[in-house]
Amino acid sequence: MLEQRGVPTAVMGTFEFEQLARLEAKNRGIADLPLALVPHPLGGIREDEVVRKADLVIEAVLKAVTRA
Amino acid sequence: MSTLGPAAKIVEFAGGWDEIDADYQARGWTDGLPIVPPTEARVREFLCHTKRDPREIVGVLPPRQGEATIEKIAANAVMAGCKPEYMPVILAALEALADPLFNLDSVQATTHPVAPLIVVNGPIARQLEINGGYNCFGQGFRANVTIGRAVRLVLMNVGGGLPGSGDRATQGSPAKLAYCVAENEAESPWEPLHVEAGFPRDTSVVTVFGCEGPHNIQDHFSNTGLGVLRTVAGAMGQAGSNNLLGWGWPLLALGPEHAATIARDGYSKAKVKEFLFEHARFPLARLGREYQQQQIERHKAADAPDTMLSIVKRAEDISVIVAGGAGKHSCWQPTFGDGTHFTRRVVER
Numbered sequence: 083m084l085e086q087r088g089v090p091t092a093v094m095g096t097f098e099f100e101q102l103a104r105l106e107a108k109n110r111g112i113a114d115l116p117l118a119l120v121p122h123p124l125g126g127i128r129e130d131e132v133v134r135k136a137d138l139v140i141e142a143v144l145k146a147v148t149r150a
Numbered sequence: 151m152s153t154l155g156p157a158a159k160i161v162e163f164a165g166g167w168d169e170i171d172a173d174y175q176a177r178g179w180t181d182g183l184p185i186v187p188p189t190e191a192r193v194r195e196f197l198c199h200t201k202r203d204p205r206e207i208v209g210v211l212p213p214r215q216g217e218a219t220i221e222k223i224a225a226n227a228v229m230a231g232c233k234p235e236y237m238p239v240i241l242a243a244l245e246a247l248a249d250p251l252f253n254l255d256s257v258q259a260t261t262h263p264v265a266p267l268i269v270v271n272g273p274i275a276r277q278l279e280i281n282g283g284y285n286c287f288g289q290g291f292r293a294n295v296t297i298g299r300a301v302r303l304v305l306m307n308v309g310g311g312l313p314g315s316g317d318r319a320t321q322g323s324p325a326k327l328a329y330c331v332a333e334n335e336a337e338s339p340w341e342p343l344h345v346e347a348g349f350p351r352d353t354s355v356v357t358v359f360g361c362e363g364p365h366n367i368q369d370h371f372s373n374t375g376l377g378v379l380r381t382v383a384g385a386m387g388q389a390g391s392n393n394l395l396g397w398g399w400p401l402l403a404l405g406p407e408h409a410a411t412i413a414r415d416g417y418s419k420a421k422v423k424e425f426l427f428e429h430a431r432f433p434l435a436r437l438g439r440e441y442q443q444q445q446i447e448r449h450k451a452a453d454a455p456d457t458m459l460s461i462v463k464r465a466e467d468i469s470v471i472v473a474g475g476a477g478k479h480s481c482w483q484p485t486f487g488d489g490t491h492f493t494r495r496v497v498e499r
Binding site for chain 2: 099101102105106109110
């Protein structure tokens with residue numbers, strides 16, 4: 083919805099939910115919505131793992147929210 | 151004028167029921183149970199129970215953004231084993247589910263075991279024999295089971311809430327098969343749910359909640375309203391529910407005997423809600439440190455040894471109905487949390 087309002091958006095999630103995310107994006111007419119995905123899970127992980135997973139997608143997130 | 155959707159497709163079969171059911175199973179058009187074939191004649195019969203155009207879109211259902219037309223809903227109602235006269239209740243329930251306030255997007259796709267509970271009030275509940283008495287959340291009553299199943303089939307076949315793809319429930323719940331109940335208005339000492347909301351008693355109203363299956367609350371010992379309410383509060387103020395995680399609009403379904411004891415001792419519905427708001431709480435100190443941290447940061451809970459966490463923001467966020475037969479049991483339904491609000495629609499005939 084934010085994307086459709088012209089707000090560059092990066093959706094973060096895990097590969098476990100990639101299929102659902104792509105399905106929802108496609109059905110809402112934004113099939114090319116950038117997804118920043120990391121290995122599952124996001125919840126219940128220690129801080130060092132949070133940082134490690136963030137490092138994996140930081141470039142993709144920056145690219146998504148700064149694109150023209 | 152209402153928006154019209156595409157006409158339903160007609161599929162021709164050479165064989166009999168065995169072939170038809172096998173094909174529906176193979177295509178994933180069922181909840182796992184056998185279906186009643188939605189022949190043109192049967193669907194037409196169901197369409198007689200609404201004045202609306204068969205192609206009228208009742209709601210656009212996520213995650214597929216499927217257009218739930220009257221005709222497609224009728225086909226799924228036939229498949230579920232409904233009687234044609236159940237149609238108005240099914241339509242009202244689906245309209246309520248498609249209300250943005252309900253947030254069907256999340257309810258369909260979440261890992262939480264949330265199911266749409268359809269609560270029916272007013273004369274139509276009695277006319278259709280929707281059970282609000284003994285075993286009302288259980289088996290044995292065609293209207294309860296098939297109306298609930300029809301809504302589930304629409305959510306799957308039109309909305310795309312398919313396990314593992316559009317429906318990512320970690321474990322799910324038996325409530326996701328069929329979840330429909332009438333309020334036991336005859337044995338309620340208070341105004342029923344729809345009257346509380348401002349409708350005349352003789353208006354038929356469907357209210358849908360995005361909630362878990364029933365959690366039993368047994369109290370055979372208390373003979374005062376206060377005693378019963380303490381037990382109820384103890385059951386509702388538990389760790390692990392989404393309401394403790396993030397508030398929302400939980401439901402309490404009091405058995406008639408518990409309700410009578412509570413009302414006899416002077417509690418109105420509003421007083422019941424106030425009591426539960428104050429007492430259905432869980433001690434912060436009994437949670438693990440990470441969960442405590444979440445409560446402190448997200449809910450601004452005081453980081454103190456005597457902090458008690460509430461399951462709702464306000465007393466009126468708790469809904470109360472009376473349901474069931476004789477016995478000292480009640481139940482409560484934790485909801486999805488603050489992401490889904492109950493919604494309601496008048497049943498149009």
